[in-house]
Amino acid sequence: MSKTFAISIIETLRQQGFQAYMVGGCVRDLLLKREPADYDIATSATPAQVMEIFPDTYAVGAQFGVVLVPLPEGQRTSGGENILQKGHAVEVATFRSDLGYSDGRRPDEVRFSQDPREDVARRDFTINGMLLDPVSGALLDFVGGRKDLDAGIIRTIGDPERRFAEDKLRMLRAVRFAARFAYAIEAETLAAIQHLAPEIQVVSRERVRDELTKMLTEGHGRRAFLLLDESGLLQHVLPEISAMKGVQQPPEFHPEGDVFAHTLLLLENLPHPCSPALAWGALLHDVGKPATFRVAPDRIRFDDHVDVGVKIAEEICSRLRFSSSDAERVLALVDNHMRFGHVTRMKESTLKRFLRLPGFDEHLELHRADSLASHGHLSTYELLRKKLVEIPPEKMRPEALVTGDDLISAGYPPGPRFREILEAVEDAQLEGRLASRAAALEFVGHEFPL
Numbered sequence: 354m355s356k357t358f359a360i361s362i363i364e365t366l367r368q369q370g371f372q373a374y375m376v377g378g379c380v381r382d383l384l385l386k387r388e389p390a391d392y393d394i395a396t397s398a399t400p401a402q403v404m405e406i407f408p409d410t411y412a413v414g415a416q417f418g419v420v421l422v423p424l425p426e427g428q429r430t431s432g433g434e435n436i437l438q439k440g441h442a443v444e445v446a447t448f449r450s451d452l453g454y455s456d457g458r459r460p461d462e463v464r465f466s467q468d469p470r471e472d473v474a475r476r477d478f479t480i481n482g483m484l485l486d487p488v489s490g491a492l493l494d495f496v497g498g499r500k501d502l503d504a505g506i507i508r509t510i511g512d513p514e515r516r517f518a519e520d521k522l523r524m525l526r527a528v529r530f531a532a533r534f535a536y537a538i539e540a541e542t543l544a545a546i547q548h549l550a551p552e553i554q555v556v557s558r559e560r561v562r563d564e565l566t567k568m569l570t571e572g573h574g575r576r577a578f579l580l581l582d583e584s585g586l587l588q589h590v591l592p593e594i595s596a597m598k599g600v601q602q603p604p605e606f607h608p609e610g611d612v613f614a615h616t617l618l619l620l621e622n623l624p625h626p627c628s629p630a631l632a633w634g635a636l637l638h639d640v641g642k643p644a645t646f647r648v649a650p651d652r653i654r655f656d657d658h659v660d661v662g663v664k665i666a667e668e669i670c671s672r673l674r675f676s677s678s679d680a681e682r683v684l685a686l687v688d689n690h691m692r693f694g695h696v697t698r699m700k701e702s703t704l705k706r707f708l709r710l711p712g713f714d715e716h717l718e719l720h721r722a723d724s725l726a727s728h729g730h731l732s733t734y735e736l737l738r739k740k741l742v743e744i745p746p747e748k749m750r751p752e753a754l755v756t757g758d759d760l761i762s763a764g765y766p767p768g769p770r771f772r773e774i775l776e777a778v779e780d781a782q783l784e785g786r787l788a789s790r791a792a793a794l795e796f797v798g799h800e801f802p803l
Contacts, residue, residue: 355424359392359443360487362407362422369406371398372448372469374484374493381480384492384502385534393444395484397467403445411442417463418447448472451519470495477516477523478530479508505536513545521556524549525564528584532568532577543584550585561590562673569632574620593665594636596643603652607727612642618726624718630679631715634686635722637666641687663688682712686719693720696733702783705749708741751782754793763794764803774801 359375366373373396379389396403403420404410411421421442448466466472469484476482479501484493492499496510507530509516509523517523524546531538538546553561568577578594581587588595597613609615619635641662645655666687670680692707699707710716721734755778757771765771774797781787787796 356389356392356487358424359394362394362443362445363487365406366394366396366398366403366445369398369402371396371402372467373398374469375487376446376472376484377476377481380483380485380492381498381502383485384483384499391444393446395446395448395469395472397448397469398445399447399465403447407445410445418449418465420445446472449475451475469493474510475519476510477520477526479506479510480530482510501539505534506539507531507536507542508539509542509545513542514549517545517549517552521549521552522560522564524553524584524586525556525561525568525590528577528580528586529564529568529571531580532573533571535573535576538580538584546584546586550589553586553589558672558674562675565590565673566629566632569620569636570625570627570629572623572625572627574623574632574636575617578617578620591669593640593643593669597639600643600646601653602642605652609727612639615639615726619722622722622725628715630682630712631686631718633670633679633683634690634715634719637662637669637683638687638690638719638723640665640669659688659691682715685710685712686716689716690719690723693723693733693737696737700780700784702780704740705744705783708737708744709749713741748783751779754778754782754787754790755797759790759794760797763797765801770801777801 359379363373363375373394375383375392376395377393379392382389398406400412400418400420403422404412407420407422409423411423413419413421422445423442448469448471449463450466450471451463473482473484473495479496479498481498482494482496483498485491486493497508501508507527509527527538527542527546530536568574568581571577578587581590582595582598594613594616597616598611600612602610602612602615607615609618616636616639619638620632623632623635639658639662641658641660641664642655644661644665645658647654647656663684666684667680670683675683689707689710696704696707707713717734717737720737721731724731724734753775755775757767757775760771760774761767765774777800778787778793778796781796782793787793
């Protein structure tokens with residue numbers, strides 16, 4: 354996002370006689386010497402006035418005073434054809450005060466204002482409530498945001514229960530910001546979250562999912578989930594993860610502790626940046642363990658925890674409105690994470706099929722993090738990385754020696770048996786026992802006589 358472009362908007366608004374400042378997260382990030390993902394502007398100009406000054410705009414929330422001013426086409430990043438996407442436009446919002454939040458998300462009514470103090474007073478946290486004049490460098494801080502930023506504190510602006518009652522999602526945002534910046538949640542703010550935690554249920558599943566995904570992929574997942582637990586939110590947004598607490602594991606395999614401790618350590622070992630699918634797969638990989646825990650004569654066991662885990666993960670993905678493609682990737686990670694323990698005993702054909710799983714790099718990365726969060730051994734991880742380099746693509750996915758048409762020509766009637774025959778041929782081919790079509794047809798005739 355171009356800071357220069359945002360400044361040019363502010364200068365243009367001021368030339369027209371309006372107040373205008375950078376506001377919110379971009380000010381916070383600039384003070385922290387971080388590169389803002391996007392820039393927001395607060396102004397005394399109404400949406401109609403903003404749109405008159407900048408004709409190429411989008412009134413995405415004009416009733417709330419929000420207008421998007423897109424970056425010039427030449428300044429947009431790859432994939433920036435959709436200007437509504439974050440980072441491809443500057444959000445220009447009119448100073449306002451909000452009146453009533455009956456749905457716990459949006460104000461029932463907004464009143465436009467000429468006073469930036471009124472605008473700041475309705476925002477969420479002090480560290481997000483500062484205004485910056487980028488021309489003079491002057492900071493307008495009516496809420497003590499700079500002090501809290503320096504002290505490492507997440508604090509609501511004004512009464513915390515009122516702020517959270519206005520938009521319940523702010524409770525999750527408090528946790529995410531505290532995790533991202535390694536800040537503490539101020540005592541009254543945390544107490545309000547703990548009191549109102551059950552009300553997170555009124556927030557749409559999609560908004561909850563997106564906030565949790567950010568926690569999981571910003572590189573501070575372990576701290577985020579510890580705070581979710583401390584705040585009381587975890588049992589309401591993901592009770593299946595809360596259920597992991599206290600579920601012991603065999604210490605010879607998991608010296609790190611219970612399933613919850615293991616899962617949070619795994620999150621800490623994920624790469625950053627990390628795909629949402631890998632992050633959710635990591636979070637849910639052992640979600641079937643609480644339901645399958647038993648103490649056998651030899652040790653603690655979790656029989657069929659993978660199958661049970663896939664079903665639970667499927668329920669979670671459905672509840673949080675994952676797309677079918679994203680859910681499929683997450684479920685595949687849960688379903689295959691225990692197969693790594695069998696790698697050294699796999700036939701060559703089984704190993705090659707395993708290596709060519711869609712998105713195998715994510716499966717391998719989950720195994721690496723899983724290993725580091727338990728026994729710490731990476732021998733299987735290193736072996737598979739070596740195999741991926743050593744086995745050429747034509748050996749991993751060889752061209753079929755025999756097809757269904759070949760089987761029909763040889764007199765085999767079409768039916769379920771075709772799949773068994775073709776898989777047997779491919780197994781032999783992957784193991785290096787068949788190298789030609791003639792040899793493959795001879796193999797079929799011998800192993801699967803008509």
